[in-house]
Amino acid sequence: MTTADDAPQAGARRPARRPRPATAGDGPALPAPSGWFCLALSRELPRGAVLTRRFADEDVVLYRTRAGDVRATRPYCPHMGAHLGHGSTVVGETLVCPFHRFAFGPDGSCVSDPDGVPLHTGVEHLPVRERNGFLFVWHGHDTDPPSWELPADPGPEVRPTAHWAVETDTHPQEVVENIADFRHLGTLHRLPVRLLSSPTADGPYLRTNLRSDAGRIPLFGQFSWEESTLMAGLGWNLTELELPRYGLAVHLWGLPTPIAPWRTVLRVAAACEVTDPSRVPGPNLPVAHAALTRVVARSTLRMTARIIRQDVPIWDHKRYEPRPRLAAGDQSVGVYRHWARQFYPSGPDVGHDPA
Template identity: 25%
Template sequence: MTMSDTEKEKSAPVDARVPPVAVWQVLEKLKGQDLIDWRVAEVKNRPSVKERNLDMGFPFGWYPVMLSSELEAGVVKPLRYFSTDLAIWRGMDGRVRMLDAYCKHLGAHLGHGGRVSGNLIECPFHAWRYDGEEGVVKEIPYARAIPPQVKRKCTRTWHVEEANRWIWMWYHPQDVAPLWEVVELPEASDPEWTDFEVYEWNVWGSLQNMAENGVDFAHFQFIHGTANMPKAEMRWSDWGRGADVRARMGTPQGEVDGCISFDTVGPGQNWTRFTGISETLLVACLTPVEQDHIHARFCFTQPKAQAEGPMGGLARAMIKDICKQFDQDKVVWDRQRFEPNPIICDGDGPIPQFRRHYSRFYAKPDGGPEGGKVEPLKVAS
């Protein structure tokens, strides 16, 4: 007995993806290299930082700057984050160090042409050698004496840690010491999980606007086309926040129950676990370059048994869809301004509570958190 065509149609899975939403029109013709180029290209003729209300400073916290594998022992590289030129290097002892980039002698950039001398960084111009912990000049090969101005701390040193296969820098405008630790994610060092698959964007907007997206539950339906309005269970702590966002997700095989569980510690460490369609950990590396420029990198890892097995195609499709969602958000972020007094309606999510919480990461002149007294949070690794 064979199934009739009508019976086959009734039993076939229903494609539950919603019709395309507005931002998809911007992205539908971008494929392959064109899409990759669009993700990192500068948005020209955008309004100024002041016009977009983005002149609010940078929130303090730990931020990822580069993959650990990108910096070998004895190598110096230039960086620019937080409107500051930086020089980062790995000493021969394997430790990473970072200083402000410019030599106090005649202003050469230590990250361009500088080299490692033992554990010191050597200026490419006259070989003045700086220590990365004390911020002092330790050696000048041709001089009989080191000037006293550089024998004491003369340049900013930066707190640097390595965790989750990344190098992290601590940013605070008053150079206050770290108030919490980088959270270790077990999947990032688990040999049963894949190496990171990395995707990159430049977002021409505000880190706070991007962070606010996580509690703006209504946008999931209208930007990303979720099958319904997601439901969320929020978590708040002194220095962190998170949520379990549950939604019916549309797939070519019909709707499935999915959960997006995201957590942040400070503004700079963000990770999301996806379950339902395919188990995936996303380490979202978002670091400000300027007040209207965020360097974004998404690092994905999945269980090898899933990614390399029969479900591998579904696992790859999951990553592609997450990147597509970030593309959709970027269309808005690139031209969005910050609204200091937004008009909120029911169904928008806890945006006012988010803003009260996030305000603590903007330092007051005395170096303390803007949002009031907050006890340091220590997270066990």
């Protein structure tokens, strides 16, 4: 398992990969979808820090003010084009360009320069949200503000304690489609699962419910679980695994972010919480519970990373089929494809329903 500290730098520039077709037929490649996408962990951006991340084939500069507020901005100074992610500093609540020391305030406007005459322009800030230890930036297809919000946090005590990230030659839609394509869990990953209910869509949100009987966690051995996954756009999904026999619940985040055409960073994080202390193995002490939940979270993430490593070669070499010929039992994929259309600008073949 790779932790956040030794994972590849998510969003970093990488050597060009082999070219391959993004679609079948004559349809256009999928563009970056609209929605909220994770660019960093909160702990990667302490107060006064500046961070550059690749997002939808452009650089985005993240910085945290001395008061603790997070800002996301386009990378270039409007004065003479200096890259704000290379050498800028945070002074109080402002971001100061390294080239001519123009300072930009919380609203993006230029508030000062060394000569005392600020520019009559500013930098473009992007909508940003900080949730559960993650930093999300909005990607839209026009200048309108975000049209929907991320779901509420699972709870104030639920914080991820295990993280992992991987880059792959694919698109966020293909990554999230694995949740709807539950049948591949048996054929590729040897995980017997069954769908408990058909996926249900509610605007930008989609929920699925599965049952599996093939899990294994240290201290517990083989176990069964029911899981509910909520998708919010194509950049955020949260799977909740209830383990009532052991008085525990596991929360697993999947956060795919497009960094270039057909290149995606997938961040995965896990948390575990005690839901029934009377059923938790071991001593009924807060320190024991904290240690146990960390072990369970890390074990769950390790199992998830093993599964995703089996998916990566498929993603890296498959092509996107805008009109997949679905088999019997693939209804969930059809529901998912229809739901995913809303995150693209209207146009021929973009986000096509399967035939």
